Amino acid sequence: MAGQKRITSWVQTEIGTDEEWERAYKAFETPEEEIAKFKKRLISLGAADWPRDADVVELFCGRGNGLVVLEECGFTSVEGVDLSKALLKEYSGNAKLYAGDCRTLQFQDMSKDIVLVQGGLHHLPILPEDLEKVLLEVQRILKPGGRFIFVEPWQTPFLAAVHYACSISVLTSCWPKLKALHDMIEGEKETYFRWLGQKKMVVAMLDKYFLQEKKDARFGKLFYIGVSR
Ligand SMILES: C[S@@+](CC[C@H](N)C(=O)[O-])C[C@H]1O[C@@H](n2cnc3c(N)ncnc32)[C@H](O)[C@@H]1O
Structure with a gap:
């Protein structure tokens, strides 16, 4: 299977994502769209x-399409971490893969230039504790001056409108993408809404560990770049 040999396992047992959620995640966007x-x-x-030789790691990388893009952009040292081996196995490319928990990374201290997350922090089950664990790990593995970059769902008026649209069954029944989004949110609703409801805590914790370079909330997402303190 593609990529299977390159997965280094940091976990004893194989952990998958919820099947329903995974189906919705795949129905929401094709790999090409993603x-x-x-x-x-x-x-x-x-x-x-x-720099193209920057040591880049994407945490919560899922099926690895972010890694594909990093490689297509010319980055030569790319790694990915996700809890789900099933999703990691869908990736085929040259990045090194690790099946592991982003709350306890096994990378060396000060070994990465860029730590990237695209839609993973809102899956953490315990807030603020799990977020703090991840941020401490990110801070630990970043080289001095290294950057933490993430994109996560963020409560904005646009997102409120999307949630409203998801609740209208006539819309979800005639728009498959909206139905997939509805199902995905349903599958992760506990962590998703807990994350969305804790904006102040998230910002305060980011400020505790990182010097903010960028913080933009648009289209229901937070785009963040911070440098280790
Ligand atoms: C919404 S997906 C995002 C995947 C990918 N970044 C993307 O945008 O397509 C969230 C991912 O986080 C992973 N995940 C959840 N909790 C995790 C943890 N504690 N450590 C590592 N990965 C985790 C899930 O397996 C899933 O692949």
């Missing part, structure tokens, strides 16, 4: 200026 979205996103985050 790759196009990630490419636009990385460019908007300034990826054109990052």
Whole structure:
């Protein structure tokens, strides 16, 4: 199977995601759509200026389409971590993969230039404790001057409108993408809404560990770049 041999396991037992959620996640976007979205996103985050030999790791990388984009952009040292081996196995490319928990990373101290997260922090089950564990790990593995970059759902008027649309069954029944989004949110609702409800805590914790370079909330997402304190 593609990529299988390159997965280093940090966990004893194989952990998968919820099947229903995974089905909705895949129905929401094709890999091609996801790759196009990630490419636009990385460019908007300034990826054109990052050195191509930077040590980059994407946490919560899922099926690895973010890694595909990093490689397509010319980055030569790319790694990915996710709890789900099933999703990691869908990736085929040259990045090194680790099946593990992002709350306890096994990377060396000060070994990465860029730590990237695209939609993973809102899956953490215990807030604020789990977020603090991840941020401490990110801080530990970043080289001095290294950057923590993430994109996560964020409560904005746009997102409130999307949630409202998801609640209207006539809309979800005639728009498959909206139905997939509805199902995905349903599958992760506990952590998702807990995350969305704790904006102040999230910002305070980011400020505790990182010097903010960018913090933009748009279209229901927070785009964040911080440098280790
Ligand atoms: C919404 S998906 C995002 C995947 C990918 N970044 C993307 O945008 O397509 C969230 C991912 O986080 C992973 N995950 C959840 N909790 C995790 C943890 N504690 N450590 C590592 N990965 C985790 C799940 O397996 C899932 O692949």
